[in-house]
Amino acid sequence: MSKMIHTPGLVSVDDQSSTSSSFVIEPLQSGYGMTLGNSIRRVLLSSIAGAGVTSFKIEGATHEFTVVKGVKEDIVEIMQNLKRLRFRVYSDEPQTLRIVKKGSGVVSGKDIQGNADVEVVNTDQVIATIDDDKATLTMDLVVETGRGYRPIEESTATKQSDFIALDAIFSPVQRVRYKVEKTRVGQVTDLDRLSITVDTDGTITPRDAFEEASAILVNQYTALAGKTRVAAQEPAESGTGAMLGAPSDDNGLLNTSIEDLNLTARTTNALVNNDIHTIQDLFSLSDAELRDLKGFGSKALDEVKDKLAELEL
Numbered sequence: 001m002s003k004m005i006h007t008p009g010l011v012s013v014d015d016q017s018s019t020s021s022s023f024v025i026e027p028l029q030s031g032y033g034m035t036l037g038n039s040i041r042r043v044l045l046s047s048i049a050g051a052g053v054t055s056f057k058i059e060g061a062t063h064e065f066t067v068v069k070g071v072k073e074d075i076v077e078i079m080q081n082l083k084r085l086r087f088r089v090y091s092d093e094p095q096t097l098r099i100v101k102k103g104s105g106v107v108s109g110k111d112i113q114g115n116a117d118v119e120v121v122n123t124d125q126v127i128a129t130i131d132d133d134k135a136t137l138t139m140d141l142v143v144e145t146g147r148g149y150r151p152i153e154e155s156t157a158t159k160q161s162d163f164i165a166l167d168a169i170f171s172p173v174q175r176v177r178y179k180v181e182k183t184r185v186g187q188v189t190d191l192d193r194l195s196i197t198v199d200t201d202g203t204i205t206p207r208d209a210f211e212e213a214s215a216i217l218v219n220q221y222t223a224l225a226g227k228t229r230v231a232a233q234e235p236a237e238s239g240t241g242a243m244l245g246a247p248s249d250d251n252g253l254l255n256t257s258i259e260d261l262n263l264t265a266r267t268t269n270a271l272v273n274n275d276i277h278t279i280q281d282l283f284s285l286s287d288a289e290l291r292d293l294k295g296f297g298s299k300a301l302d303e304v305k306d307k308l309a310e311l312e313l
Helices: 032-046 075-083 206-225 265-273 279-283 287-291 298-310
Strands: 009-017 020-028 049-058 087-089 095-102 105-108 118-120 126-130 136-147 173-185 188-200
Touching (some): 020 032, 032 173, 032 188, 049 075, 087 136, 095 105, 126 136, 206 287, 279 298, 287 298
Antiparallel strands (some): 009 020, 049 136, 105 126, 173 188
């Protein structure tokens, strides 16, 4: 019997929706299903990059206990609604967005005046309700990127007297469930199969979140391992739902220049500025690594995927 530790493979990915996917990993050494499942779950819930409102200002309100004339909700209710807004942000810098709503009606995410670096995902999220035809609600929102949870005491808004700070939950992962079952390889029957289901808020795909969490763990363990390497068995063959690697290049397409793909100028410049010059360079990076490139983001990643699909890659 081999004394080497089994190396697992991602054998299937079931995309149940755009915000929910299940991943099956096997074969794992006995007991490793719980070890990997718990560690990946913790990283998914605490360390995936996201964005949220970290402070806001309402014209005529100086603190959270102020009553806003013509608005049904009090400031505390508005604060809770702002925390539920979800964004895709394509910049590392804090972004200030404005809402100006005149007359009675519901104020929601679609009323936020965005810019090229910010996209509101849940535009139907209610922020406030104006119940006076003559009233005008003017708000400024500061949206920042981060990981995990940031308490209100750490907000930069505490230094600005006219802004009200919010504690921010940046994580785009809403729920992670995992299950460990027994599996076998040949005569070895005490191996583990790990199934992980990831639900996100729509600002990132479950697959991207899963890859990012795995990459974070790899970086952490690699830093501790030093130069030590342990022999391992080859991973099992992946199923039809496994992650895609670089395709065959019968037509020589992988050497095609990024500038010849007719992508938008913003996406092209972001790739070239990060030393991504050919399609081959694209396939050398995971989705999570591409999305983390400076000036890149999920919107640009979707554009690149569409273009590669068009080229049947």
